[in-house]
Amino acid sequence: MSQATLKVEGELTIFRASELKPVLLANPAADEIDLSGVTDLDTAGVQLLMLAKKTALAQQRDIKLTSHSPAVLDVFELLNVAGYFGDHLVMGSSSKTSRS
Amino acid sequence: MEMDDALETFIAECRELLEDMETALLEVEAAEDKSEMVNAIFRAAHTIKGSSGLFSLDHVVAFTHAVESVLDKVRSGKLALADKLVVLLLACNDHIGKLVDGVAAGEQSGNPQLQAAGEPLLAQLRSYLDAPKDEANASNSPDRGARNVPTADTEQVQRINADTVNADHWHISVRFAPDVLRNGMDPLSFIRYLGTMGKIKAIETVADALPDADTMDPELCYLGFEIAFQTRVDKAAIEKVFEFVRDDCRLVILPPHSHISEYISLISMLPGEVARLGDMLVRCGTLTPKELDMALDTQADTPSKPIGTILVEQGSVRPEVVEAALTKQKQVKETAVNESKSIRVDADKLDNLINLVGELIIAGASVNLIAHRSKVIELTESTSKLATLVEEVRDSALQLRMVRIGATFNRFQRVVHDVSRDLGKDIALQIDGEDTELDKTVVEKIGDPLMHLVRNCMDHGIESAELRQQRGKPAQGTVKLNAFHDSGSIVITVEDDGGGLKKDRILTKAVERGLVEAGHHLSDSEIYGLVFEPGFSTAEKVTNLSGRGVGLDVVKRNITALRGTVGISSEEGAGTKVSIRLPLTLAIIDGFLVGIDKAVYAIPLDMIEECVAYSAEPGHDYTNLRGEVLPFIRLRELFSVKGNPAKGENIVVLKHAGQKAGLVVDTLLGEFQTVIKPLGQMFAQSKCISGSTILGSGDVALILDVPQLVRQAMDKGSQVGQEHAVMN
Numbered sequence: 001m002s003q004a005t006l007k008v009e010g011e012l013t014i015f016r017a018s019e020l021k022p023v024l025l026a027n028p029a030a031d032e033i034d035l036s037g038v039t040d041l042d043t044a045g046v047q048l049l050m051l052a053k054k055t056a057l058a059q060q061r062d063i064k065l066t067s068h069s070p071a072v073l074d075v076f077e078l079l080n081v082a083g084y085f086g087d088h089l090v091m092g093s094s095s096k097t098s099r100s
Numbered sequence: 101m102e103m104d105d106a107l108e109t110f111i112a113e114c115r116e117l118l119e120d121m122e123t124a125l126l127e128v129e130a131a132e133d134k135s136e137m138v139n140a141i142f143r144a145a146h147t148i149k150g151s152s153g154l155f156s157l158d159h160v161v162a163f164t165h166a167v168e169s170v171l172d173k174v175r176s177g178k179l180a181l182a183d184k185l186v187v188l189l190l191a192c193n194d195h196i197g198k199l200v201d202g203v204a205a206g207e208q209s210g211n212p213q214l215q216a217a218g219e220p221l222l223a224q225l226r227s228y229l230d231a232p233k234d235e236a237n238a239s240n241s242p243d244r245g246a247r248n249v250p251t252a253d254t255e256q257v258q259r260i261n262a263d264t265v266n267a268d269h270w271h272i273s274v275r276f277a278p279d280v281l282r283n284g285m286d287p288l289s290f291i292r293y294l295g296t297m298g299k300i301k302a303i304e305t306v307a308d309a310l311p312d313a314d315t316m317d318p319e320l321c322y323l324g325f326e327i328a329f330q331t332r333v334d335k336a337a338i339e340k341v342f343e344f345v346r347d348d349c350r351l352v353i354l355p356p357h358s359h360i361s362e363y364i365s366l367i368s369m370l371p372g373e374v375a376r377l378g379d380m381l382v383r384c385g386t387l388t389p390k391e392l393d394m395a396l397d398t399q400a401d402t403p404s405k406p407i408g409t410i411l412v413e414q415g416s417v418r419p420e421v422v423e424a425a426l427t428k429q430k431q432v433k434e435t436a437v438n439e440s441k442s443i444r445v446d447a448d449k450l451d452n453l454i455n456l457v458g459e460l461i462i463a464g465a466s467v468n469l470i471a472h473r474s475k476v477i478e479l480t481e482s483t484s485k486l487a488t489l490v491e492e493v494r495d496s497a498l499q500l501r502m503v504r505i506g507a508t509f510n511r512f513q514r515v516v517h518d519v520s521r522d523l524g525k526d527i528a529l530q531i532d533g534e535d536t537e538l539d540k541t542v543v544e545k546i547g548d549p550l551m552h553l554v555r556n557c558m559d560h561g562i563e564s565a566e567l568r569q570q571r572g573k574p575a576q577g578t579v580k581l582n583a584f585h586d587s588g589s590i591v592i593t594v595e596d597d598g599g600g601l602k603k604d605r606i607l608t609k610a611v612e613r614g615l616v617e618a619g620h621h622l623s624d625s626e627i628y629g630l631v632f633e634p635g636f637s638t639a640e641k642v643t644n645l646s647g648r649g650v651g652l653d654v655v656k657r658n659i660t661a662l663r664g665t666v667g668i669s670s671e672e673g674a675g676t677k678v679s680i681r682l683p684l685t686l687a688i689i690d691g692f693l694v695g696i697d698k699a700v701y702a703i704p705l706d707m708i709e710e711c712v713a714y715s716a717e718p719g720h721d722y723t724n725l726r727g728e729v730l731p732f733i734r735l736r737e738l739f740s741v742k743g744n745p746a747k748g749e750n751i752v753v754l755k756h757a758g759q760k761a762g763l764v765v766d767t768l769l770g771e772f773q774t775v776i777k778p779l780g781q782m783f784a785q786s787k788c789i790s791g792s793t794i795l796g797s798g799d800v801a802l803i804l805d806v807p808q809l810v811r812q813a814m815d816k817g818s819q820v821g822q823e824h825a826v827m828n
Contacts, residue, residue: 014319020318021316046288051316054313080302
């Protein structure tokens with residue numbers, strides 16, 4: 001399987017949700033999403049990431065989120081969704097870290 | 101509120117509740133729909149327990165708890181409220197009353213005697229509790245037994261011991277409506293804001309509603325959150341956080357230590373995610389796995405029934421828990437309503453008010469007098485208007501002291517219930533005229549005499565069932581209590597349908613005791629009156645209730661002290677009737693002033709039948725009143741007033757207890773509002789005078805004791821009557 005990394009830049013929010021959905025779910029799907037460039041994340045954004053994860057799992061694949069930006073980490077921590085994605089959080093607290 | 105005040109309120113409330121409980125207990129046997137009564141009884145016990153807990157009165161809590169547990173069984177239908185149980189519960193009721201009295205006397209933790217007195221009751225209660233339990237109970241909640249043990253933990257008692265979870269944080273469950281994002285709200289911001297009000301201990305993001313990629317609309321919100329939240333703010337404040345999305349989300353906020361059923365209903369509210377949601381509650385730390393298992397097992401077993409029912413059936417949630425919570429709410433409401441209807445006022449304040457009104461009347465009378473003298477028409481008019489108002493103020497002030505006699509009467513239900521059991525007689529109490537009102541002081545003081553009379557009726561009056569049947573009477577005896585107003589006084593009658601008084605036996609006994617001389621002619625009422633003499637009892641056997649010859653004379657003394665009279669009438673074989681006549685009020689009356697020479701006397705207006713011009717057979721003390729012989733007393737002679745009678749004397753016709761007598765006076769001075777001032781101890785022995793009052797002029801007028809005067813006139817009259825019976 002090829003290593004396809006998708007890099008999301010800028011806001012990952014409701015304002016771009018419609019625009020980003022097809023990108024995140026593009027076929028062939030990415031198996032890694034680089035979040036280092038995300039400047040803002042909201043509920044809609046979290047939902048999209050969850051959708052991507054869920055879709056991947058449904059297709060017997062996995063998807064990794066990497067290089068979480070501070071904005072992303074903040075939200076992940078607030079909502080305690082790191083477990084949902086099961087990724088390494090480079091800067092997260094150790095308690096939230098789990099391995100997939 | 102001061103603790104002492106609170107405790108006082110608690111004691112007063114407890115007493116009221118105990119009274120309610122007793123009434124309900126007495127009525128429950130006869131009641132058609134028992135459940136209402138049983139609930140009332142349970143509520144009373146429960147409330148007493150709850151509030152005792154608040155005051156850390158552990159001994160009260162412990163005892164009441166046992167009572168409550170038994171009542172609980174009755175309520176759930178596992179135990180029939182049979183005769184024997186009612187008796188036990190009544191005894192328990194009394195015991196709680198004693199405990200409360202103890203508390204009132206300052207015994208915060210009970211005393212050994214009371215403790216000992218409570219033990220047998222507790223043992224009996226336990227025998228009801230140890231009846232085989234529902235099996236489901238035992239299996240489903242192993243800690244159930246523990247809950248039956250009374251605890252001193254105030255908080256737990258207050259919280260209605262039940263299946264509460266251990267978590268000490270709030271649990272917030274929120275599902276946002278899909279549109280919330282489009283409306284410009286971000287659920288994230290609410291959660292952030294929540295974080296400023298307390299500590300989010302744990303949060304679970306619920307994404308189960310997230311649809312497949314194809315159908316998912318990125319602009320709709322599919323998320324929900326389960327939040328364990330530790331905070332000091334209250335529920336309303338938490339709700340406020342979500343105020344902007346209140347209509348756009350499904351929000352459930354459960355306080356710390358919530359009932360497990362509330363979590364279950366939360367879980368069941370969200371179909372399809374039962375197990376997951378449960379997991380989340382566990383992960384939030386809100387529920388322990390054990391608590392969750394318990395809830396889920398129950399739910400899975402019987403999916404078709406509402407969860408609440410199942411839980412109740414299986415005993416993992418006791419029905420009263422929910423109900424108690426509801427009742428509590430209702431009670432709060434009811435108290436609020438009651439409070440607006442009536443207020444507790446210190447009796448002293450009320451007395452003070454009555455005193456002031458009394459002074460006002462006296463002052464008003466003197467103003468009236470001056471106005472009349474000044475002959476200024478306007479002044480006279482306005483003072484008369486003022487006088488009317490003062491009169492109204494007087495009436496309503498006196499009304500404040502009036503209480504219904506019903507409460508006093510109802511106490512006798514219990515007495516009759518207990519005593520008839522002791523005596524082995526079947527006796528019913530019939531009450532009439534409960535709505536009759538009379539002065540609070542009178543009501544308080546009439547209780548003991550009435551008690552004695554009722555007991556007397558039951559013990560001596562009503563025959564045994566066999567004897568009754570022989571006499572062709574219904575096996576069940578009846579004691580009747582009645583109260584009604586009659587010419588300015590209140591009449592209370594105690595009546596039984598028993599054997600009646602035996603005239604000859606009373607007479608023999610009286611002669612034996614030297615109360616009357618043998619061969620002395622006595623009227624029926626005089627003979628019956630003898631039973632009120634000290635040291636008189638015709639009872640052949642002395643029981644522990646009455647018959648020791650002390651009592652009826654005490655009854656008479658008590659009633660006389662209230663300016664009342666007592667009379668008795670009886671028919672042998674058919675029953676006895678004791679009538680107590682009491683003045684309506686003890687403070688202010690409408691009086692009628694009469695004059696002898698320069699002295700002024702007041703007569704209670706209600707006792708005056710009419711006034712007629714003086715006429716009499718020369719040398720005799722009676723007159724012809726429309727064909728009737730009316731004995732009279734010359735007031736001038738009675739009080740040894742010197743000087744000759746004025747011309748145009750008048751006779752005031754007095755009426756008391758069905759008897760009439762005349763009073764010869766010089767002048768009639770008219771009506772006057774009379775504030776009764778008691779006479780000093782020095783004048784206690786003076787007969788025919790019941791008090792004094794102050795006139796508008798500042799002079800003192802004596803108030804005549806009408807019953808005494810009438811009696812005196814009758815005594816004289818009957819002698820006269822006997823003398824003249826021969827002549828006629």
